[in-house]
Amino acid sequence: MNWGFDSNSRPDVEKQDSELRLIPSWSVALSVVMFIAVQFLFHVDNGGPQHHGGPAPVRWLFSYSWGTALASYVLLIGYISRDVKRRNMSPGIWMLIALVMPGGIGAIVYFLLRQPVMTRCPSCRTELASGFHFCPQCQFQMAPVCGQCFRGVHITDAFCVQCGHDLTEDSMPARLRSFSD
Numbered sequence: 001m002n003w004g005f006d007s008n009s010r011p012d013v014e015k016q017d018s019e020l021r022l023i024p025s026w027s028v029a030l031s032v033v034m035f036i037a038v039q040f041l042f043h044v045d046n047g048g049p050q051h052h053g054g055p056a057p058v059r060w061l062f063s064y065s066w067g068t069a070l071a072s073y074v075l076l077i078g079y080i081s082r083d084v085k086r087r088n089m090s091p092g093i094w095m096l097i098a099l100v101m102p103g104g105i106g107a108i109v110y111f112l113l114r115q116p117v118m119t120r121c122p123s124c125r126t127e128l129a130s131g132f133h134f135c136p137q138c139q140f141q142m143a144p145v146c147g148q149c150f151r152g153v154h155i156t157d158a159f160c161v162q163c164g165h166d167l168t169e170d171s172m173p174a175r176l177r178s179f180s181d
């Protein structure tokens with residue numbers, strides 16, 4: 001039985017970090033360009049605010065909301081282009097769906113249908129979904145779990161939030177060992 005749990009695979013810390021880093025720099029740059037382009041279209045290309053359109057506050061509201069919407073859409077596409085690869089899904093098909101379906105519907109469909117993130121067991125290299133607590137092949141502990149109900153717990157928890165079990169009593173030292181590293 002292998003309860004190994006090394007310090008650089010703490011699931012909580014790693015997850016938030018990589019989600020943010022997943023957005024590629026080209027889509028960040030493109031979203032800024034899109035935002036500025038929308039401001040330009042609303043305020044400059046119209047012959048000046050005195051000639052056309054409604055009062056200035058309304059124009060600012062429209063340009064700001066359209067710019068924000070377009071910029072977030074570009075960020076979303078960038079996120080999907082990376083996210084699709086770590087889920088063993090086909091990048092070509094899903095990028096096409098996200099881009100072609102109007103108003104972000106493709107992106108919503110993507111988030112409803114996407115597969116779980118795939119990782120590898122550090123012990124035996126079996127490919128498995130990241131939500132797993134144990135490796136199905138070698139029983140390597142992928143995430144800290146309660147010793148009584150076997151649901152996921154945080155490394156810093158003293159008691160299980162699901163069943164109230166005293167986690168310090170557990171005969172599995174992995175959780176405590178990784179916390180004291």
Ligand SMILES: [Zn+2]
Binds near residue numbers: 122123124125126138
């Ligand atoms: Zn394994």
Ligand SMILES: [Zn+2]
Binds near residue numbers: 151163165
């Ligand atoms: Zn429990």
